[in-house]
Amino acid sequence: MKSASQPGKPAFLMLISGLALLLSGCSGQWGWYVVNPTTTSGMNNLQFLLSGLVNTVLLSLTAICLSIVAGLLIALPGLSSHRPLRGVNFCYVELVRAVPILVLILWVYYGLPQIADVSISVFWAGVIALALSDSAFEAEIFRAGIQSINRGQYEAAQSISLNYRDTMRFVILPQAIKRILPALGNQLVYMLKMSSLVSVIGMQELTRKANELVVTEYRPLEIYTILVLEYLALILLVSAGVRWLERRLQTDERH
Amino acid sequence: MRAQQLPPAISIRGVCKFFGSFQALKDVSLEVYPGERVVVCGPSGSGKSTLIRCINQLEKHESGDIRAAGVALTGGSDSLRRIRAKIGMVFQQFNLFPHLTVMDNLTLGPMRARNMPREQAETLARNYLERVKIPEQAGKYPRQLSGGQQQRVAIARSLCMEPEIMLFDEPTSALDPEMINEVLEVMTELAESRMTMVVVTHEMGFARRVADKMVFMDHGEIVETAPPETFFHHPSSQRCKDFLRQILTH
Numbered sequence: 001m002k003s004a005s006q007p008g009k010p011a012f013l014m015l016i017s018g019l020a021l022l023l024s025g026c027s028g029q030w031g032w033y034v035v036n037p038t039t040t041s042g043m044n045n046l047q048f049l050l051s052g053l054v055n056t057v058l059l060s061l062t063a064i065c066l067s068i069v070a071g072l073l074i075a076l077p078g079l080s081s082h083r084p085l086r087g088v089n090f091c092y093v094e095l096v097r098a099v100p101i102l103v104l105i106l107w108v109y110y111g112l113p114q115i116a117d118v119s120i121s122v123f124w125a126g127v128i129a130l131a132l133s134d135s136a137f138e139a140e141i142f143r144a145g146i147q148s149i150n151r152g153q154y155e156a157a158q159s160i161s162l163n164y165r166d167t168m169r170f171v172i173l174p175q176a177i178k179r180i181l182p183a184l185g186n187q188l189v190y191m192l193k194m195s196s197l198v199s200v201i202g203m204q205e206l207t208r209k210a211n212e213l214v215v216t217e218y219r220p221l222e223i224y225t226i227l228v229l230e231y232l233a234l235i236l237l238v239s240a241g242v243r244w245l246e247r248r249l250q251t252d253e254r255h
Numbered sequence: 256m257r258a259q260q261l262p263p264a265i266s267i268r269g270v271c272k273f274f275g276s277f278q279a280l281k282d283v284s285l286e287v288y289p290g291e292r293v294v295v296c297g298p299s300g301s302g303k304s305t306l307i308r309c310i311n312q313l314e315k316h317e318s319g320d321i322r323a324a325g326v327a328l329t330g331g332s333d334s335l336r337r338i339r340a341k342i343g344m345v346f347q348q349f350n351l352f353p354h355l356t357v358m359d360n361l362t363l364g365p366m367r368a369r370n371m372p373r374e375q376a377e378t379l380a381r382n383y384l385e386r387v388k389i390p391e392q393a394g395k396y397p398r399q400l401s402g403g404q405q406q407r408v409a410i411a412r413s414l415c416m417e418p419e420i421m422l423f424d425e426p427t428s429a430l431d432p433e434m435i436n437e438v439l440e441v442m443t444e445l446a447e448s449r450m451t452m453v454v455v456t457h458e459m460g461f462a463r464r465v466a467d468k469m470v471f472m473d474h475g476e477i478v479e480t481a482p483p484e485t486f487f488h489h490p491s492s493q494r495c496k497d498f499l500r501q502i503l504t505h
């Protein structure tokens with residue numbers, strides 16, 4: 001998800017009207033009654049589908065918070081002048097990025113309890129896997145953000161005798177985080193989409209709810225279309241938020 | 256001179272500094288006594304910045320000894336921090352913290368490095384803002400100030416650490432001409448308070464007014480060290496004569 005160029009209103013309207021056309025026409029293949037809000041069963045089905053929203057959001061937000069913290073902790077050795085420390089950062093990022101998220105989810109849920117001797121809930125298995133996977137990307141974002149801060153800022157901090165922690169906390173990170181906020185927002189969008197994979201281990205989020213309804217109603221076309229729209233609405237909302245943030249920060253910089 | 260009886264505030268002996276295979280400092284020696292004001296000049300790239308950055312170890316020298324504020328600059332980061340607390344530094348590009356107000360720029364060092372409570376740090380900061388003549392700007396952000404005001408904030412930020420030594424690296428070179436004097440004025444007053452100062456500058460009028468000792472550098476060496484009268488009227492080396500002719504007729 002790159003928000004580099006503005007999508008533009010006309011394109012967006014065309015997309016929406018195209019979708020509407022698609023959904024209203026071809027009545028032979030569509031059976032919208034499954035999710036028709038004017039009937040009791042349709043309404044129940046809709047509510048059932050939407051009931052996964054809280055978990056999707058909760059899962060994504062918890063995972064992104066953890067992965068941001070982890071990403072920062074992994075980014076810091078990557079900025080060190082010590083080769084071994086940079087090596088630790090490099091290995092972590094390369095390794096974690098190489099593992100598919102779905103595989104990581106399966107491994108954490110089914111594999112981890114066997115070696116760690118703990119039972120782990122579906123929710124936390126999902127959070128850990130998503131956060132782990134995303135932390136490598138967050139680490140790269142933090143590293144780039146911190147590296148973009150002028151060397152003079154470190155030197156000024158050193159000249160007033162600040163130690164490493166205070167230099168990071170009061171001088172470097174506040175400036176770096178401001179710069180990487182849009183990138184972090186994009187990671188949240190990415191996380192919302194990836195959270196759908198946690199459905200495979202039984203997490204009751206949007207995708208899982210849709211899957212379960214399909215099994216009982218046999219209307220995959222309509223139900224998955226609703227699912228698409230759910231993600232679309234959620235992600236457009238978050239992207240709009242990210243763009244708003246970006247604009248605010250830009251005007252902030254200008255004055 | 257009275258000052259010469261005390262041990263030097265800064266003592267640099269036979270210091271060499273390399274960037275890769277390039278030698279930026281060649282066997283440099285210099286002593287600065289407490290209360291002494293030393294002005295360093297020389298052509299661009301002659302090693303002036305490198306020399307004063309070695310004094311607070313923003314650059315690490317490869318050989319030779321540097322002692323500052325009575326401590327040898329060798330050990331780990333902790334002893335380094337303690338020495339840096341005693342050495343203020345003013346940069347050509349100000350290097351203020353852009354996300355902090357003037358007040359927070361000033362109190363950060365005292366509060367975090369000197370463990371001063373906020374109230375006391377703010378009193379201290381107001382006191383120094385007064386001394387650099389911008390007490391009314393405490394709540395502003397650096398970008399809202401002119402270059403001259405920013406540099407004076409940077410001087411106040413260093414002074415808030417109550418250092419024994421102040422280093423200046425071309426403090427007026429990034430300023431518009433009409434702002435140079437307001438900064439030099441603050442520096443002159445600081446010099447009159449007998450702060451130990453090492454100033455890299457091409458402002459020869461300022462040098463004549465405040466310097467106890469002039470240092471001329473070229474190609475990583477100290478070519479000439481002399482009191483201002485001798486330095487400006489009877490420089491002994493040809494390189495120094497050429498440099499002065501260039502800079503004074505310019």
Ligand SMILES: Nc1ncnc2c1ncn2[C@@H]1O[C@H](COP(=O)(O)OP(=O)(O)O)[C@@H](O)[C@H]1O
Binds near residue numbers: 277297298306
């Ligand atoms: N970080 C660095 N890496 C490589 N070379 C450097 C670095 N800093 C300075 N130099 C070189 O060292 C020499 C002296 O630099 P400097 O002390 O900044 O000179 P001055 O302040 O007198 O203009 C220059 O030739 C410069 O190119």
Ligand SMILES: [Mg+2]
Binds near residue numbers: 303304305424425
């Ligand atoms: Mg320089």
